Amino acid sequence: MTGKFIVTPWEVKGNIDYDRLISEFGVSKIDDALLHRIERNAGELHYFLRRGIFFAHRDLKWILDEYDKGNKFFLYTGRAPSGNIHLGHMVPWIFTKWLQDRFDAELWFQFPDEEKFLFKDDITLADTEKYTTENMLDIIALGFNPKKTKFIIDTKHAGLMYREACKIAKKITFSTAKAAFGFTNEQNIGAIFYTAMQAVPAFLPSVINKKKIPCLIPHAIDQDPHFRVSRDVIPKIGYPKPASIQCRFLPGLGGMNDDGKMSSSSGDNATVFTTDDEKTVRKKIMKYAFSGGKDTVEEHRKLGGNPEVDISYQWLTFFEQDDRKLEKIYHEYRSGSMLSGEIKQILVDKLTMFLRKHQMEREKARDKVESFILKL
């Protein structure tokens, strides 16, 4: 992999070299020894781990050592509401659900409804607030334990959060924020302050429970700059440095050469939304999913397809849980015995099944929203 790429909390572009990100961000690669360790603690290995979709971490060994000592951790992840949820957004949350189940962990789920408002010109707080509720439905639909999951919304829970954010903010200079996020002097002061709000859920349960509880943050790699800064600061105000585990991005339908991350802002056709109907999903995959196949059937049968760049295959690595089925698809497509239309059909079927269940659960979630939101 070569070429230029950008990964920040606000922009993901280009053909991402994840090995280079590991060294640039200073995260650690999840190696075989750590995989075995996770398997021992969790009783199994999620296929996102087996396949390197979750590929990097900070202090994961420490959090498992604490777990072994009986010092259970809580999970923290989030969603900055700004539009509908697409399948790329779901990746870290699917994994978070597995972590919650396997480690019987409490989950604090942040909805920073001010973030996109502060960082984008064309979005109002009324917009982000509308999406907050809609986005919650997708998260609840994944089956998080209602007794162990707490939703916090920055503007609504600021009475609890702002005080803690001030403690963090006092320890972060503009120079530090500038270096971590690439701000200029023309950045607005709300966006500059924002990282302090994103730090809060990593220790808020410790504040509320008046004891130091370890925190594990599953997140897509682009959010790492926030936690790089807050990991420095949180111990200075007396709370444990949070551990984290990072995933790579589900590529956009247009292919990995255009966008490293599937982005809803690259147009509706670059992505599949959780609310897309079956016809739309079929059309998007058939029409827009970049193909690693050859130009003619004859050539394809002879030379085979290229799964490395084939988006349908790449998406199946995220959504086909069965390793043997996936391997079979790989070889058949690679050899040319499976055509592009056929691998697309497999993906369409897979997504249709996934979304049918998800959309059902999503509707059922409407009555549950209030019970997930942290009581003030």
Place this chain on the structure above:
Amino acid sequence: MTGKFIVTPWEVKGNIDYDRLISEFGVSKIDDALLHRIERNAGELHYFLRRGIFFAHRDLKWILDEYDKGNKFFLYTGRAPSGNIHLGHMVPWIFTKWLQDRFDAELWFQFPDEEKFLFKDDITLADTEKYTTENMLDIIALGFNPKKTKFIIDTKHAGLMYREACKIAKKITFSTAKAAFGFTNEQNIGAIFYTAMQAVPAFLPSVINKKKIPCLIPHAIDQDPHFRVSRDVIPKIGYPKPASIQCRFLPGLGGMNDDGKMSSSSGDNATVFTTDDEKTVRKKIMKYAFSGGKDTVEEHRKLGGNPEVDISYQWLTFFEQDDRKLEKIYHEYRSGSMLSGEIKQILVDKLTMFLRKHQMEREKARDKVESFILKL
């Protein structure tokens, strides 16, 4: 008046040239025409206005025009808790009480309990929170109308305020904040954001009541940079530009050549606290109040004292309401018939009377605190 002086929200030093401040800050001097106008609306002229203690304003004529049209304004002032209240702090609040009575105005009183925490190294949030309650007693003791006065505390009311602060913050760049407050890149991101929180009470009643209510902010001149910035921004988010009226500082006991503002941080002996007992007040005035008298009684009788630099006289301009009494003191001291010890005694008696009543009301206020705090 010559020499160097500094007036910012965090530092007031030197021999302040208020005329120069008017031009540097861009506020307008309160002229005779405006004094007559205020008198007509208020039915009388507060002695702080007659004596130029409240000396400058922004858009005061507009707020009175609105008042004449039946569009009543609300008042907004505040106190950043960080220590006990001294007499200098009380000056704008005494005037605010008069405005409330004369214009039947609602008062929103902000306690930004994070401000001093963010701007000073040696103060904790626990400290500022302790002082918040103590400081409230002094404000209630001044007799504000409990039905028309609402206390808001930044960390407690952030659930209401942070959302509005974000709207303000989105419109203020770091460059703007840097220019207004003299920040460097080493300023912390909480302090940088803070001005957005200070802007909120100037339009929060409009948000809550869903109508545009004019706002008048009585404050000491050092806070003007905050409102200079927020006056630019508030109309951009759809609320009326707040008007303001500025007072000068009660000088420190050590004299106006040392400190333009009486500062509790210059030591307890530079100031009189509202909780000082009679013996302490007497001692402080007798011992530390800078005298404009001559070195010997003989010389004083012959040449007279200098009221312009005499702190006892200067303080009497703030605390002796009766113009004729004050004028008599001026002439007797000026001519030498009144000695330094005598003018000090007059001040001691005046402050003793003031504080006796204040301390009684202050104790009675303990039961009222909760009723003044805005209900969430």
